Amino acid sequence: MKLLYFAWLKTKTGLAEENVTPPAGVATVGQLLSWLEGRGPNFADALSDRGAIRVAVNQAYAKPGDPIGPDDEVALFPPVTGG
């Protein structure tokens, strides 16, 4: 699974993108965020305010209950501020 981080999620995690293989049982967006949060202090800090995080699965906005799989591109970012 490919993960992308944008804006302050990139700054806080120190990563722009990475490939991960979450354990079995990580089957939804919400489960993925919880698993990532346990990967260390940087991730715990970056993911602490769940309401401030938006997730896109394969370039489409996703909700906590939406399914994810090994071939998906999952992006984590704060609310957008373009325009």
Added chain:
Amino acid sequence: MKLLYFAWLKTKTGLAEENVTPPAGVATVGQLLSWLEGRGPNFADALSDRGAIRVAVNQAYAKPGDPIGPDDEVALFPPVTGG
């Protein structure tokens, strides 16, 4: 008093502008329109639909009861259609 006619009021009266000296007693916009209406068939036709006529006194929109005097510029025209 200077009178100006625009759009179909110009077409129907056959005049773009004229100078008039209405009789004493013609002291308001409404009285002016009534007096003009009696000046002949062209004017009667042009002024028959009073609701379709707008009047400006000295380049400002005026109501039937507004006063007029010999030095005023009074314009008669249909509802505007610019833009």
Added chain:
Amino acid sequence: MIRVQQEDFDVGKELAKLTEGNQAIGGVAVFVGLVRDMAGGSGISAMTLEHYPAMTEKMLSEIEEEAKQRWPLEASLVIHRYGRLEPGDQIVMVAAASAHRQAAFEACEFLMDWLKTKAPFWKLEETDQGAQWVDARDSDDAAAARWVKRGPDAAE
């Protein structure tokens, strides 16, 4: 700024002039009106815009002044043409610049709505059935009425 002119205008250049050097502007809302080819179903070959010069400038200035009092505008512009125009030609340009887009959009719509119902212009269309004066539209009156203030602070 207000301009009433026979010549065409360049929207890009006008906007560049309007916003140049003012870095408090976050957005500019613009409307450009063009001559359509099919008002009412009969083909239009051209139209002539008549106006009442002394009153036109006065009314447009008043409308712009009203917009400046209602919204925090950094800059505004109204250009209206008169004379003979053909389908596709530009008729009018209205622009409102502000720190935030909501004020810019609202002021731009206000300027157009009031211009349409207050500025002394009249369209004479050359159609298949001969020249005819365009009638005012009820929808324009309704649009303009949105902006009439009620109560003691009313502007009119």
Added chain:
Amino acid sequence: MIRVQQEDFDVGKELAKLTEGNQAIGGVAVFVGLVRDMAGGSGISAMTLEHYPAMTEKMLSEIEEEAKQRWPLEASLVIHRYGRLEPGDQIVMVAAASAHRQAAFEACEFLMDWLKTKAPFWKLEETDQGAQWVDARDSDDAAAARWVKRGPDAAE
């Protein structure tokens, strides 16, 4: 049409291209967003717009498609820049052309409101206090919420 690019754009030329040859267009509503010098009170020397390329184009296309379904548009355009921009620079241009101005204005506002809350761009401002990511504004959410359809026909 959608374009995401680093280069600046010429509003006048873009509009001319957009409306050229289409005489059913009666009006074009346009919004141009510029970099302001004073968001939040601290002077901005520049900003960098980051984006998520694959998703940006997809979202902008979806938003434009939604506008076309809601309003009778003759033409539409969204140009959004990314990269480093300085105060006074153009960030975004949105244009909607229709037979009548009401549809053009509404579609243009809709495009901006949804772009602001859905298109994956993030602003990093260089201020007196160092670089900081711009926070999303509640007023933008409120503006976008105006266009959410309720009931069985809801688009989302």
